[in-house]
Amino acid sequence: MITLKNIYKIYENGDTTTYASNNVSINIEKGEFVAIVGQSGSGKSTIMNIIGCLDVPTSGTYLLNNVDVSTMDDNELAEIRNKMLGFIFQQYNLIPKLNVMENVELPLLYAGLKPEERHERAMESIKRVGLLGKEKNHPSQLSGGQQQRVSIARALAGNPSVILADEPTGALDSRTGREVLEFLQKLNSEGNTIVLITHDNSIAKSANRIIRLHDGKVVYDGPSDVAEATVQAHVSFDEDPLLNSKEGGNET
Amino acid sequence: MSIWQCFIMAFKSLSTSKMRSLLTMLGIIIGVGAVIVIMALGNGMTVYMNDSFAAMGTTNISVNISGRGSSRTVDVDDMYEFYDENSDLFNYISPTVSAMAQVRGEDNEIYTPSIMGVSEQYLDIKDYDLSSGENIRYLDIAQNKKVCVVGAFYDHTVYSGNAVGQNIKINGENYLIIGAVEEQDDKTDENSIDNFIYVPYSTAARYLARNTTISSYTLVVNSDENVSQGIKTIKNRLYETFNSDDYYNVSSLTEILDIMNEMMDTMILILAAIAAISLVVGGIGIMNIMLVSVTERTREIGIRKALGAKGKHIRTQFVVEAATTSALGGIIGILTGIGLSTAVSKLLQAAMEVDITAIPTATSIFVSFGISVAIGIIFGYLPANKAAKLNPIEALRHD
Numbered sequence: 028m029i030t031l032k033n034i035y036k037i038y039e040n041g042d043t044t045t046y047a048s049n050n051v052s053i054n055i056e057k058g059e060f061v062a063i064v065g066q067s068g069s070g071k072s073t074i075m076n077i078i079g080c081l082d083v084p085t086s087g088t089y090l091l092n093n094v095d096v097s098t099m100d101d102n103e104l105a106e107i108r109n110k111m112l113g114f115i116f117q118q119y120n121l122i123p124k125l126n127v128m129e130n131v132e133l134p135l136l137y138a139g140l141k142p143e144e145r146h147e148r149a150m151e152s153i154k155r156v157g158l159l160g161k162e163k164n165h166p167s168q169l170s171g172g173q174q175q176r177v178s179i180a181r182a183l184a185g186n187p188s189v190i191l192a193d194e195p196t197g198a199l200d201s202r203t204g205r206e207v208l209e210f211l212q213k214l215n216s217e218g219n220t221i222v223l224i225t226h227d228n229s230i231a232k233s234a235n236r237i238i239r240l241h242d243g244k245v246v247y248d249g250p251s252d253v254a255e256a257t258v259q260a261h262v263s264f265d266e267d268p269l270l271n272s273k274e275g276g277n278e279t
Numbered sequence: 280m281s282i283w284q285c286f287i288m289a290f291k292s293l294s295t296s297k298m299r300s301l302l303t304m305l306g307i308i309i310g311v312g313a314v315i316v317i318m319a320l321g322n323g324m325t326v327y328m329n330d331s332f333a334a335m336g337t338t339n340i341s342v343n344i345s346g347r348g349s350s351r352t353v354d355v356d357d358m359y360e361f362y363d364e365n366s367d368l369f370n371y372i373s374p375t376v377s378a379m380a381q382v383r384g385e386d387n388e389i390y391t392p393s394i395m396g397v398s399e400q401y402l403d404i405k406d407y408d409l410s411s412g413e414n415i416r417y418l419d420i421a422q423n424k425k426v427c428v429v430g431a432f433y434d435h436t437v438y439s440g441n442a443v444g445q446n447i448k449i450n451g452e453n454y455l456i457i458g459a460v461e462e463q464d465d466k467t468d469e470n471s472i473d474n475f476i477y478v479p480y481s482t483a484a485r486y487l488a489r490n491t492t493i494s495s496y497t498l499v500v501n502s503d504e505n506v507s508q509g510i511k512t513i514k515n516r517l518y519e520t521f522n523s524d525d526y527y528n529v530s531s532l533t534e535i536l537d538i539m540n541e542m543m544d545t546m547i548l549i550l551a552a553i554a555a556i557s558l559v560v561g562g563i564g565i566m567n568i569m570l571v572s573v574t575e576r577t578r579e580i581g582i583r584k585a586l587g588a589k590g591k592h593i594r595t596q597f598v599v600e601a602a603t604t605s606a607l608g609g610i611i612g613i614l615t616g617i618g619l620s621t622a623v624s625k626l627l628q629a630a631m632e633v634d635i636t637a638i639p640t641a642t643s644i645f646v647s648f649g650i651s652v653a654i655g656i657i658f659g660y661l662p663a664n665k666a667a668k669l670n671p672i673e674a675l676r677h678d
């Protein structure tokens with residue numbers, strides 16, 4: 028489903044050259060729940076932007092549903108994002124002046140659906156996240172957890188191939204954060220492919236597979252239950268205080 | 280995504296910040312309002328002017344002959360002959376001889392009215408009716424009789440209602456008042472148009488005018504459409520005699536009215552163009568606010584792009600928003616303009632007793648609405664394009 032082959036993302040700034048992605052190759056199958064983990068500066072945002080079709084690699088190939096998207100232009104990428112990807116952001120990224128219904132309808136609007144169909148699908152999506160009856164509310168009238176569920180509903184509305192969750196629990200307290208993760212696991216059990224991007228190992232453990240990035244390179248790719256040992260190895264190597272907190276935190 | 284969707288979004292966006300939207304529209308409102316009022320006032324004045332001219336007789340043609348020596352001339356008999364030959368074109372003719380003279384009435388006061396030597400048809404030309412007495416007759420003209428028809432000022436004020444049958448002294452000589460004309464002005468005083476005396480043209484030429492030759496005529500064509508034909512026919516006749524067009528002058532109120540209308544139109548156009556400058560200023564105001572709006576809503580644009588909005592979607596959204604703003608401003612401006620026009624008409628009628636009705640023209644309404652929409656689209660394009668070109672990653676990171 029997602030195939031990244033020898034992805035490089037190189038930024039040149041004067042005479043310094045930064046390898047934000049350095050020969051990254053990842054393969055994700057349909058129905059997987061993968062966490063991409065890494066500290067800040069590890070290149071996980073770059074990989075997320077590339078997987079999310081918000082950016083294109085400097086070199087390498089990215090096949091999404093067997094379509095090469097690595098050389099597409101902005102408008103083609105917009106269409107791919109609209110049809111194949113659902114985004115869940117850390118800051119929810121709801122549009123404040125639109126109500127819940129209108130927010131969830133947004134991707135369907137750009138897909139060119141008719142109003143009735145849009146409405147129906149948005150409603151179904153809102154029902155799935157358990158916010159029925161809140162359609163007319165504005166984001167400011169909802170709690171953080173509810174807002175994140177609206178953004179999940181929005182991600183689901185377009186019926187995407189992949190759901191990309193970027194630090195989905197980052198702005199939530201640990202209890203609601205757990206609820207969101209459980210909901211993602213439920214979605215995965217229903218057959219959705221989910222890619223979770225986080226710096227927090229404890230959160231990454233909700234996924235079945237962990238891909239760890241460091242300095243733009245993949246340093247671990249395997250089941251989440253054996254990832255612990257490699258974390259320790261790297262922490263002692265990097266002396267990264269963030270990774271030392273085993274409980275994970277709500278750092279935002 | 281349809282344009283209709285964009286409209287709904289635009290209205291939502293405008294209604295969330297009503298004060299700002301109103302201020303953004305202000306330039307357009309003032310511009311459109313001013314254009315409408317100016318066009319309406321101009322239109323009202325043109326109508327008023329045309330009406331006034333119509334009252335003065337747009338079918339009248341004045342002929343002035345300066346003459347070329349004594350051998351070549353067109354005299355009264357020639358003109359009457361010409362008039363009879365063209366009876367299918369002309370309704371009336373009267374030679375006109377103006378004279379300046381001192382007049383002493385029964386009250387021994389001295390007046391200086393407009394004294395005109397005219398034919399028996401002159402009252403028909405002026406469309407005046409007699410209130411008492413009778414008109415000048417052909418016999419009076421043929422015999423150079425010292426008789427006159429007076430305006431209401433003499434009948435009412437100088438002779439206190441019984442002027443007919445009495446004498447009036449013009450340049451010291453007695454003239455018999457044979458008729459009095461109905462009053463033509465609300466205030467019948469010395470400065471009104473009711474202060475006139477008509478005498479037979481032959482009498483005027485002989486006793487009252489400096490120049491004894493009759494050289495001016497008023498002819499009336501039978502319809503407005505025949506004015507230019509009438510002028511042409513007269514000119515042809517006069518050219519036959521003089522072989523040059525330097526010795527006579529033929530003109531009509533219609534010609535003058537046409538020139539005045541043309542000047543009026545030019546003036547309105549210039550004034551409207553000045554008012555339209557404020558439309559451009561309004562457009563720049565819209566562009567300014569839209570640029571601010573794009574910066575403020577960078578994150579929203581990022582979200583929309585992440586969810587699959589293409590550049591054209593974002594561009595359309597902002598252009599439609601700008602166009603909606605200016606169109607709404609245009610509508611408010613049109614309503615303001617119509618209201619102001621009515622108010623100005625009322626004010627003119629009340630304060631200056633001038634019956635000018637400022638009617639906003641349908642053209643000015645449609646054109647100014649169209650221009651305001653166009654301004655929104657033109658000045659909205661730059662900010663909209665800026666929004667459309669935003670990088671979604673950076674836009675999402677924006678606070």
